[in-house]
Amino acid sequence: MQVIFVGAGPGDPELLTVRAARLLQSCHCCIYAGSLISPQVLALLPATATRYDSAGMTLEQIVQVYRQAQAQDMDVVRLHSGDPSIYGAIREQMRALDALGIAYQVVPGVSAFQAAAAALRTELTAPETSQTVILTRAAGRTPVPEEQALERLAAARATLCLFLSVQQLEALAPTLAAEYGSDCPAAAVYRASWPEERIVRGTLGTIAAQVAAEGIGRTALLVVGRALDRGGPASRLYDAGFSHGYRQAEG
Numbered sequence: 001m002q003v004i005f006v007g008a009g010p011g012d013p014e015l016l017t018v019r020a021a022r023l024l025q026s027c028h029c030c031i032y033a034g035s036l037i038s039p040q041v042l043a044l045l046p047a048t049a050t051r052y053d054s055a056g057m058t059l060e061q062i063v064q065v066y067r068q069a070q071a072q073d074m075d076v077v078r079l080h081s082g083d084p085s086i087y088g089a090i091r092e093q094m095r096a097l098d099a100l101g102i103a104y105q106v107v108p109g110v111s112a113f114q115a116a117a118a119a120l121r122t123e124l125t126a127p128e129t130s131q132t133v134i135l136t137r138a139a140g141r142t143p144v145p146e147e148q149a150l151e152r153l154a155a156a157r158a159t160l161c162l163f164l165s166v167q168q169l170e171a172l173a174p175t176l177a178a179e180y181g182s183d184c185p186a187a188a189v190y191r192a193s194w195p196e197e198r199i200v201r202g203t204l205g206t207i208a209a210q211v212a213a214e215g216i217g218r219t220a221l222l223v224v225g226r227a228l229d230r231g232g233p234a235s236r237l238y239d240a241g242f243s244h245g246y247r248q249a250e251g
């Protein structure tokens, strides 16, 4: 018996890994991360599979399901949205499984930041503009270490992907604008890859009002940075005058 932490991807079942789809289709017991898992992904579970929505469960209740499954020698699919390694709260589950001597493995998934970049049809890195992508969140009821406060991260002017933060956008935007400039591109992607997906594009000066006007209050990924501009220098990778290990410069 084992617990398999499976990345459900952002929502579209076609963005599941082949392994995740196979595990879901043959699953007997699944604990899934509430409304972050799309109905289309859950529809892959056999009708006979036992399902638990972890949104209403405590860690102890989740661990109790693992114990019962251990007693029945039945695998459990623990379905997390996106990739389980990002804000998945899998650490404490793994700790409990270690204590119980239950084996586990992880199947990665497409994270919301990747799905948002695809929805925006953008590259998150840009030559000479941003060679760094920061995955982070605003402090809320979950505190963020002071040295990772947004105003400090913003000083790097890297591309920022903000999870779990859209509700604080009104306060965040001016903080970020102080470093990035209020004309810096910013976007919100609501439910990337879901049929309900919505994209809001603006600048740090406009995005908060735009997102409020759209009524987007949760399950959105914010992307901020000048890499979102189509302009700027091109990568040298395909530059005809640039040689590298696989190609000689022309002329």
Ligand SMILES: C[S@@+](CC[C@H](N)C(=O)[O-])C[C@H]1O[C@@H](n2cnc3c(N)ncnc32)[C@H](O)[C@@H]1O
Binding pocket: 010, 011, 036, 080, 081, 082, 083, 084, 085, 086, 087, 088, 110, 111, 112, 113, 115, 116, 162, 163, 164, 165, 189, 190, 191, 192, 193, 194, 218, 219, 220, 221, 222
């Ligand atoms: C608890 S975190 C889980 C992140 C997940 N592990 C991942 O890799 O995408 C939930 C947050 O992820 C973001 N998120 C998850 N799914 C999303 C989607 N389909 N579109 C946009 N944002 C999403 C939102 O910021 C949401 O508040």
